[in-house]
Each structure stands twice: as C-alpha cells, then as structure tokens.
Amino acid sequence: MPELPDPTASAAVLIGTSAYRHLLQVPAVENNLADLADALQDVTVWGLPQARCSVVPDPATPSELLDPVYELGRQSTDTFLVYYCGHGLRDSDSADLYLALTGSREGAGYTATEYRHLRAALRASPARRKIVILDCCFSGRATRTLGASGDLAAQAVVDGAYVLTASPRDHAALAPDGERHTAFTGELLKLLMDGVADASDTLDLETLFRELDARLRSKNRPSPQRSQVNDIGRLPLVRNRARATRTTAAGPVIDIEVQAALMASGLQLARLLRSVGRNRDALPILRMILQARVPEAEGESVAVHLELAELLTETGQDKEAIETLEAAFRQTHKRFGPEALTVCRRLAELLQQAGNHRQACDVLRHALDSLDEDVPPPPTAR
Numbered sequence: 001m002p003e004l005p006d007p008t009a010s011a012a013v014l015i016g017t018s019a020y021r022h023l024l025q026v027p028a029v030e031n032n033l034a035d036l037a038d039a040l041q042d043v044t045v046w047g048l049p050q051a052r053c054s055v056v057p058d059p060a061t062p063s064e065l066l067d068p069v070y071e072l073g074r075q076s077t078d079t080f081l082v083y084y085c086g087h088g089l090r091d092s093d094s095a096d097l098y099l100a101l102t103g104s105r106e107g108a109g110y111t112a113t114e115y116r117h118l119r120a121a122l123r124a125s126p127a128r129r130k131i132v133i134l135d136c137c138f139s140g141r142a143t144r145t146l147g148a149s150g151d152l153a154a155q156a157v158v159d160g161a162y163v164l165t166a167s168p169r170d171h172a173a174l175a176p177d178g179e180r181h182t183a184f185t186g187e188l189l190k191l192l193m194d195g196v197a198d199a200s201d202t203l204d205l206e207t208l209f210r211e212l213d214a215r216l217r218s219k220n221r222p223s224p225q226r227s228q229v230n231d232i233g234r235l236p237l238v239r240n241r242a243r244a245t246r247t248t249a250a251g252p253v254i255d256i257e258v259q260a261a262l263m264a265s266g267l268q269l270a271r272l273l274r275s276v277g278r279n280r281d282a283l284p285i286l287r288m289i290l291q292a293r294v295p296e297a298e299g300e301s302v303a304v305h306l307e308l309a310e311l312l313t314e315t316g317q318d319k320e321a322i323e324t325l326e327a328a329f330r331q332t333h334k335r336f337g338p339e340a341l342t343v344c345r346r347l348a349e350l351l352q353q354a355g356n357h358r359q360a361c362d363v364l365r366h367a368l369d370s371l372d373e374d375v376p377p378p379p380t381a382r
Contacts, residue, residue: 004046004202004236005079005129009051011072012040015065015099018084019058022105029085032135032185033057036083039192041306046238049289050327052076060102061111063126066121073125077238086186088136099136105300121160129232130161131205135184162205163229164212183221188211195242202236208231263289271310279311286311298333302328302343309346329363 014036016027033055040048053070068291073260087100089112098104098112105111122130166184176212181189191203199207205226212224226233266289274281286308290301305328312321324349327338344363351360 001185003341004239006128007047007049007052009074009076009078010080010127011054011074011079012037012048012083013054013056013068015056015059015068015082015084015086017058017100017102020087020100020101023100023102025085026086026182028180028185030057031180032085032182032189034239035181035189036185038190040081042193043240044239045192046077051287051323058102058282061115062117065099065101065113069118069121070124073121073127076125076127078127079129080122080125080130081131081133082122083133084118085135085182088134129235131237132161132163133165133188134163135166135182135264162233163226164205164209165225166222183216183219184212184224190215192238192240195240197242199240199243201240201243203238203240204236205233209236233277263304267307270307279315281316282311283308302340305340306346309350313350318350318354322347322354325350 002005006085008180014033016029016033018026020026037053037055037319040046041050041053052072054068056065066209069082084099087104088095089098089100089106090105094190096109097115098109098114099118100112122132158270166182187243189206196203196207196211205228209226210225217223266285270285273279273285290304290308305324308329309321309324312318312324326344328343329347346365348360348363351357351363
C-alpha cells in the first residue's frame with residue numbers, strides 16, 4: 001500500500017459558520033464539521049489524532065478563524081488540511097473573496113475575513129503538502145453566484161497546495177433543505193466513509209475530485225473545481241474503505257477490548273514513570289494512547305486526559321493542558337459523572353489562571369447545571 005500522510009506530523013483545521021446575524025442561516029454546516037472531524041480521525045480513513053484536528057465553529061472575528069490555522073500549521077510537517085464552509089462573500093468595491101463570520105454583512109467585506117489572510121496562514125506552514133477545501137454557500141439564499149471572472153479554485157490557489165472548491169465561478173454551492181449536509185460535503189463524506197469500489201487501496205485527491213465531480217453532476221448539482229501545484233493531488237491521502245471491506249482491514253484496527261487494555265496499561269506505565277521522576281518519558285506515552293479512540297473505554301480515556309493535563313501543568317505547558325482538558329470536557333459533557341466533575345474543576349482552575357474568567361465561569365456553570373439534573377426530585381407529599 002502506498003504510504004499515507006503521517007497523522008502525527010499532520011493536522012486539519014475545520015472551520016464553519018452556520019449562525020449569522022445578518023445572513024441566511026446554514027444549519028448543515030454544524031453537521032459538516034462534526035462528521036468530517038469524525039471521518040478524518042477514524043483510523044480506517046486517516047487516523048488523525050484528536051489534538052491535531054481543530055474544529056472552529058461560528059468564528060466571530062478574523063483572529064478566531066485564523067489563529068488555529070497558524071497554530072496547527074506550524075506543527076505540521078507532512079500534510080496540513082484546512083476546510084471552510086459557510087457564506088463566501090464579495091466586497092462591493094473589489095473582486096476579492098471573503099469568508100463570512102457570524103456578524104458579516106453582504107457587500108461589506110470588512111465585516112468578514114479576506115481569503116488572502118487565510119492563504120498567508122497556509123503559506124506559513126512548513127507542511128510538505130497543503131490542502132484547502134472551500135465549501136462556500138454564498139450570500140442571500142445560499143444559491144446565488146459568486147459573480148466574478150475566473151473560477152474560485154484559481155483565485156484561492158496557494159503555493160504548494162491542492163485547492164478543492166464546491167462550485168465553479170458561475171454557480172453557488174448548495175445547502176439543500178432537509179439534508180444533513182451541504183451538497184458538496186455530503187458527497188465528500190460518503191466517499192471517505194464508503195470508499196471507491198474500483199480504486200486502489202488508498203485514495204488520492206485527484207480520485208476524490210473525479211468521483212465528486214461525477215456524483216454531483218449526476219444529481220444536477222454544482223460541479224467542484226480544483227487547482228494544484230506539482231501534481232500534488234496524486235499523493236495518497238486516505239485509506240479506501242471499499243477495498244478494505246472486500247479484503248483486509250483498512251488500517252491498524254485492533255480489537256476494542258485489546259485497545260482498552262493497551263490504554264489501561266499505558267496509563268499505568270505513565271504513572272509509574274512519573275512516580276520515579278521520569279516525566280519526559282511519560283509525556284509521549286500519554287499522548288500516544290490518546291490517539292486511540294475507543295468508545296467503550298471513554299472512562300479510561302478521561303483518566304488519561306486528566307493525567308496528561310496534570311503532567312503538562314507541572315511542566316509549565318498550560319496551553320496544551322487546557323486543550324487536553326477541553327477535549328475531555330467535550331467527551332464528558334453529555335454524560336455527567338464524578339470524572340466529568342473533576343474535568344470541569346481542573347479546566348476551570350486553569351482557565352482562571354490564564355485569565356479566561358468568563359470561560360471558567362461557563363465551565364463551572366455547566367457542572368452545577370449537570371449536578372442539578374442528576375439530583376433526584378424530592379418525594380411527593382401524600
């Protein structure tokens with residue numbers, strides 16, 4: 001099998017705006033982000049570690065949109081993927097592309113993020129391969145044209161990158177009513193999760209593009225466009241799940257019980273190393289076992305998050321400690337229990353120390369609300 005991008009040296013930033021104050025809402029964007037993140041982190045597709053897949057929902061400012069791109073871009077030496085879905089705008093006085101923020105207004109580019117700034121952030125990354133995916137649902141009813149000369153892929157080009165866009169210059173990307181995803185991202189997700197029956201064991205960007213184009217055309221939907229440099233689209237990107245179902249597993253999938261046992265053993269080893277002062281050796285072990293996503297071992301995973309966050313705090317790496325606890329918070333916020341309460345308390349402490357008082361209050365408020373929900377109602381008087 002051709003070599004796939006190294007997940008530990010790669011990263012993805014998934015950006016999407018679904019809620020707007022002045023533009024039409026695009027609720028499918030929220031599903032796009034969640035399902036695309038799951039697909040990229042699936043070990044049978046790519047296996048990107050959770051910490052290296054940043055989801056940025058509803059950015060309100062250019063810095064909220066761009067900061068994660070700069071941060072994860074600097075950490076990527078293999079493949080760096082940036083995805084944006086939302087309204088694509090044009091300034092009334094220019095032909096420049098703008099990516100809409102929650103408060104953006106049609107015809108007012110200064111209320112959005114100019115694409116050239118995202119392009120600059122991508123250029124700053126040392127990654128050998130950069131991928132840009134733009135699923136832009138345009139202003140108005142999300143079915144209007146971008147209205148400019150030259151297709152979007154050409155305008156969005158980034159040196160050394162493969163740029164894939166949802167539609168040509170004279171069409172709009174679609175968000176069909178009643179469908180979970182936008183038209184373009186919905187088909188992309190089907191390809192990632194189902195694979196391509198007559199393709200090789202791995203899928204490259206050119207194969208994905210050809211399949212997307214054929215499937216969208218068959219449904220009379222806007223045709224995707226692409227631009228690339230140095231034939232970069234021929235490099236393998238993900239495993240082909242269609243091939244895996246007929247022959248062997250698509251990736252290093254280990255029995256869930258074995259994965260859970262490895263996680264427990266890794267946690268025990270890390271704690272042993274910490275007890276003898278070998279914190280430097282414990283760190284990579286904790287990071288490594290968090291890359292395995294084992295739904296049946298979520299409780300053990302939370303324990304690993306807490307152990308890693310504590311170790312990071314002890315070594316002065318507070319920013320990563322907060323990110324680790326935030327990941328644990330997202331994992332536990334829907335099933336509250338003792339471990340979730342510990343996560344909330346530690347996360348609130350670190351956020352307060354970092355000066356993020358409002359976020360700390362929000363975390364504590366969530367903990368109190370969850371406790372209230374878990375308290376049984378008083379007995380009814382008879």
